Amino acid sequence: MKKLFVILSLLLAGCHAEASGGSFPVRLNSIGFLPGTSKKATIIQKCSGFELKRATDDEKVFSGEVTGPFHQEDVNQDAWVADFSAFADTGSYYLEVPGVGRSVTFRISDDVFRFPYVTTMRAFYLWRCGTAVEGDFNGQHFAHAACHLDDGYCDYLDGKGVIRKGTKGWHDAGDYGKYTVNAGITMGTLFLAWEQFRPTLEKATLGLPETAPGFPEYLEELKWETDWLLTMQYPDGSGRVSHKLTRTNFAGFVRPEDDKGKRYFTEWSSTATADFVAAMAMAARNFQPYDAAYAKTCLDAAEKSYAFLKKHPEMKPFEQGDFTTGAYKGKSDKDERLWAAVELWETTGNKNYLEDFEKSAPSFTPRIDSDWDWQNVKNLAMFTYALSKREGRNPKLAATIQQAILANADLLVEKGKQDIYGRPLGSRYYWGCNGTVARQAVNLQVANAISPNRAYTNTVVSIVDHLLGRNVYDRSYITGLGYQPPMHPHDRNSGSDNIEQPWPGYLVGGGRTATDWQDKQSDYTTNEIAINWQAALVYALAGLVDQH
Template structure:
């Protein structure tokens, strides 16, 4: 049996809220520590949980009014206090916070739980794990993936087993797999020493691989089945039923599933991810790495021969569309990753010649699967290869740093430290987490404590320092979501949902609701999850 050891931190009675709001999991000793207080106050005290003794005190700042949540807030900054232990904040005349810890390893458990959530998403195999006294499991599922009716093989089942279920449903989507794996590979490339030291307790499905890469290989194995069998390099946009299954366990989903027609966005995302896989898997399986690189080159060559955008049309399908308005960012990303993996000048030339055509701004604060140019530009800037255009490199570096400065400023102006200040939409929590990528890449270029503290603020916000005074991650922190839009959590007969998943968040500042039926605010998805893993990975010691 595989264990999701330990228990959730900071859990309190259901329905409780506190006027003193903070990261209910805790803080790193040397990083920022800020609480938001929504009642008038002037001072605060940090008290030791064991004996209620005061170990630190200070004055609050504020009040600050924030229109979107219609609240006045006062901020308690206790960043100067660095002693490890368990504490709570006491605010005279207001009350106290939930308990929290200060520790060098405070983000290990949330990171591990969030990363293991990908294992629990696996399709085509049985999975199981224990968490907080519950045993989560499902049997092997979707073993008939999938029919080739829409790719010229009517009635023929072609092997499309494996991979991760995409979200609260059981579909598998190439475009969303692209940004997900791209974010996860980048986390490994940036934070590998720390991540290697976190044991994930995964089943051995790729002997010799580090556990982290072993999980990524599960998804990569599936993606390698998505190109058309004719060898053209075209890649199916998704593998799903024509409509969503009901709220049943995955092994009970017996509906026919299909490879869909290809799209140029899916083909480019595939090429980019396979290039990343090739260089990251090379030390552990050179034959497999070569297979990934060959697939990447083949799909890229097809795109070069067919420069026109090929959109995906839903047709008979009512599952997730993942339609992009333009495939320029995906093609740009494919060129960047193939150059980084191979060093071949032709890929670099393709990338550098395409940068002037991308839609401004050069670096986006708000990005997701529909626009992956940031990943392309981050790979270009972080590369150790020679041959880059010095003027373009300087321009991209400046844009990344200016963007990070903007994110820091926005986070500081938001009473809950949210750098996506003022913007809300389906899946916006994923974007909040993904802004950690912008900040950590900027920090790699020009180390700045403000950048890493802004990443801490992102984690704080997602784990309890928000208008709801709740964690957004199932099983973690104070009053975590109990009813995510997730078919397994709805169908398994266990009250607590499957653990470690980031829910999407409100489509306005105050309309998130913890309701299973509300997929627009309470669904889970692999692209948001990868962003959460990345944000936490940069804080793991």
């Protein structure tokens, strides 16, 4: 598989070689398109029509008129849109706009998103902590030695100088810390992708080392994170869960194996404990066919922590104290508790968990959010309830939530149409907003599962288009993929290995305004990577891998 991975990476990198080094007025997904879904480009110079040409012989195969102009304030641009969705022949092509110029070369193929999916999912393997990792991509060998084998010290848990096992898991972002709350939404998103797109994901070869014999590769990777999460539960049997496992401050840009600072289990928080419950409940039901004993370990841990939360209904926030690493502090734990309850019900069928969810769910307004991340996991709870095949749901509540999901998806479709670059988040920008754009694919695919609608999947395509080049920068936001991808992410692996190319497959956070993204290592506010954003990207691509 490694050899195949190298060949494909070189092929995808080389197909845009003629376009390197500049910006094009014709902006589109620089990887390509599926034959039967939406195909659009944004043109930022006045024009009236376009031609689609075959890359091998420059033959015109399709033509059409553009729509526009459309003015968009946040980027201060007039734009015209070329729609060539009606063309479905496979091959390599480019768009030519008379009097304006051409686009990069792209493919139309049934498998056009398979390699991007594999690359972005393998990025989690390259994030592994507590072990050596290696991989070849685009002619480069990326590797680090086993790291952070002393995870972690218990000084903040009344065990000064005592080391307890806290190895495995993924480095959280551009730093080497491990955070329970962010792991929660990450695992929730990845498990949901497995539950929705399992036949596709089972067939996709990731080329991972065998660390969980008998598991499908996708779940094998999720088990690596689950193994670590289990160590975050207090060893005293209380059910409390440490908020994070990090140094007291961030490490510099050093190799992970050279990061020798002491790393500590922190005090517990109710948000971390509830996120842990939800992730462990999902792990239990998804791992059960492959390792029933391990699945029971996950479920027992989830139920223990949930019982603790029931006895302590008040929110217990995390206080940073001596720590300056990521805080992941939410303002409420009600959404995490809601999610914990419904995942335990979905796994066990226990009506007590169902009652907890149904008692709490009506208090959440709106039912579904378009803009959500680690600090608000309500959507994950609502999605599990809406998609459940279990008996016993309140029919009225289930219908209300399903209707809210569909209404939200309809809204996202319209917002995507109104944006000149097909961005359903519209004019909202902030730290990590590219992750939210990718995460809106979850809203849309859940809606599509409830009531299939081509507009929903086409809007997911529009999201992926945006992240792979149909944007104001005319650049891919994903390292190693597409036209002019990020070269200097805020990522300690990429910044400390003396290789010019960054580690491949990672989604950068994006601008805090419409035009202030900087491809600079120092700019963590716009150019960092993170597991929660990455999981959303993997989900978005997973839903497109087997579209025909």
